[in-house]
Amino acid sequence: MPHPESWMRVTPAGLYCEPGDFHVDPLRPVPRAVITHGHSDHARPDHGAVLATPETLAIMRARLGEGRAGRSQQALRLGQAATLGGVTVRLEPAGHVLGSAQVVIEWRGSRVVVSGDYKRRRDPTCAGFEPVPCDVFVTEATFALPVFRHPPAEAEAARLLESLRLFPDRAHLVGVYALGKCQRLIALLREAGWDRPIHIHGGLQRLCDLYGELGVPLGELRPVPAPEKRGGGGLLAGEIVLAPSGAEATPWVRRLADPVVCAASGWMRVRQRAKAKGVELPLIVSDHADWDELLATCAEVEAPEVWVTHGRDDALVHALAGRGVRGRALHLVGLGEEDEEPAAPAPAPAPAGEGA
Ligand SMILES: [Zn+2]
Ligand SMILES: [Zn+2]
Secondary structure, three states: OOOHHHOEEEEOOEEEEOOOOEEEOOOOOOOEEEOOOOOOOOOOOOOOEEEEOHHHHHHHHHHHOHHHOOOEEEEOOOOOEEEEOOEEEEEEEOOOOOOOEEEEEEEOOEEEEEOOOOOOOOOOOOOOOOOOOOOEEEEEEOOOOOOOOOOOHHHHHHHHHHHHHHOOOOOEEEEEOOOOHHHHHHHHHHHOOOOOOEEEOHHHHHHHHHHHHOOOOOOOEEEOOOOOOOOOOOEOOOOEEEEEOOHHHOHHHHHEOOOEEEEEOHHHHOHHHHHHOOOOEEEOOOOOOOHHHHHHHHHHOOOOEEEEEEEOHHHHHHHHHOOOOEEEEOOOOOOOOOOOOOOOOOOOOOOOOOOO
16 A cells, blocks of 8 residues: 555645645646635635535635636535546545535545544534544644634624623624635524624625525625715614624724624634734634644544644644654645634725725
8 A cells, every 4th residue: 555645745836646636725726626615725716627516616716706716627526536547536524614625535545634624513504524534634733732722602602692782882893704704603693593684794795695505594694884974983783793804903894883893713712812903802713623623533533644734733743643643744835824814814895885
């Protein structure tokens, strides 16, 4: 059985499967790419052939534009397999965002699982993570420090609703990532009984619409109204407003009634970080595995070897060594740029008609 190190290589474009002649989540345009999910650090534009779940392909078309989401696209449903140059590729759910998949790669009796980004908690907006036994498990390590233990997301949604009861005269502005976190938080609020319209910044509209089209109900969503007169404010007291992280620092926010600035991210565990970003109500809601879940997952897949793409690889590799697992840091650059990163990207510019 060939060792995966002899047929899965790290190249400047990212992780490359030599016998199958494809990259997984390549960082630059390549002839053939397998994409785990639609976050921009994984799904980049202008590849030749792209293989991904139908949902990820739809997300790529929506975000990158029809012309830049791969010259040709091959959809593979979760649980289905395809053959690329003698290599079997199967996609299994990663539980991260809608359409997110682990790539199960088999060649000559050896199996590598590239998990992309993943989480183990229930998420009403996507299929749950399936552990797949393998010879090498490729994992991220975004929250690979013992300090990161995520509370139940349902409890964090309840904290937001409690704040709305306490401060009915203030709008509640929650900073979220446009893909995944936004829709998951909406679904959690719906499950908790919040059936009023939820107001969303224009930068979130397209992906929320797409989730609806792909069969994930989000209830009634409304755009954030423009103030009636220039410089007017005081809108949406007692309502929930979602916006891309960073919108709270733009003039757009002045239209809202004395907003309680909230943010939903795994990083909200770090108090200084919440404070530095001016977040009054930090909500610890993450779409990544926490420390315990990373270690539990590495144990469940029974891999003698774990490759760590990015994040706190040192801590994870060290902990794995203590459990008899060989860890290897791949130091893939360019990953972790979109979701759950300390330096969140600037919000998308507001569409025409929405004003500042
Ligand atoms: Zn991601
Ligand atoms: Zn990522």
